[in-house]
Amino acid sequence: MKKFLLVLTLFFSTYFAQAQFYGGYFCSDCYAGIEAGATYASISGLEGASAKPGFYIGFYQYAYISEAFSLRYGTSYNNLGAKIEGADNPLVIHSINFPLSVHYMYKYKFQAFAGGELGTNFFGKLPEYESDDSSYYDFEFNDRFTAFDASVFVGVGIILIETIDINLKYNLGVTNINKNPDGPDLRKNWLTLSVGYTFRD
Numbered sequence: 001m002k003k004f005l006l007v008l009t010l011f012f013s014t015y016f017a018q019a020q021f022y023g024g025y026f027c028s029d030c031y032a033g034i035e036a037g038a039t040y041a042s043i044s045g046l047e048g049a050s051a052k053p054g055f056y057i058g059f060y061q062y063a064y065i066s067e068a069f070s071l072r073y074g075t076s077y078n079n080l081g082a083k084i085e086g087a088d089n090p091l092v093i094h095s096i097n098f099p100l101s102v103h104y105m106y107k108y109k110f111q112a113f114a115g116g117e118l119g120t121n122f123f124g125k126l127p128e129y130e131s132d133d134s135s136y137y138d139f140e141f142n143d144r145f146t147a148f149d150a151s152v153f154v155g156v157g158i159i160l161i162e163t164i165d166i167n168l169k170y171n172l173g174v175t176n177i178n179k180n181p182d183g184p185d186l187r188k189n190w191l192t193l194s195v196g197y198t199f200r201d
Helices: 002-022
Strands: 030-044 052-064 069-084 091-106 110-120 123-125 148-161 164-173 187-198
Touching: 030 164, 052 091, 052 187, 069 110, 069 187, 091 148, 110 164, 148 187
Parallel strands: 030 069
Antiparallel strands: 030 052, 030 187, 052 069, 069 091, 091 110, 091 123, 110 148, 148 164, 164 187
């Protein structure tokens, strides 16, 4: 619980630091947004893994490139990981991410976007087994996974009214998060369905 609270503290501190810099005098043509929703995540390459549900919250800044295009950047918290066959609980990764994407808006009704995302794997919870006969998980979380990773994503959205969006996004991991060089290539992949409130002008 303490680690999770530390994750949230780091998340909010990072966001407000960004907002003060980009949302102030350094970016006069920007507007902000907040999103929350659900994730459906898995770890490719992990034996016995299947998708697990989680949740997501993100804070963003938009900078206009043109009337139809904008650049979006910000900070998000993603509850990721995977269910593991035979385990009493799933693998959980508390990931604070830093996405950067280009958004295209069509007639202020629809939007499509694509970009890249730097992720973190500082905190989490490993699966537990009743029998304790699995040596793979007899280590601390940070002994197993890299501190950082990267993913690319694409998404689409509907603008219901001027300030309310519904977005669907898929992230595909492009870096190995397994610290063991002799182990399998593990990558975080997840689907996000979110509702956003955007402070558009």
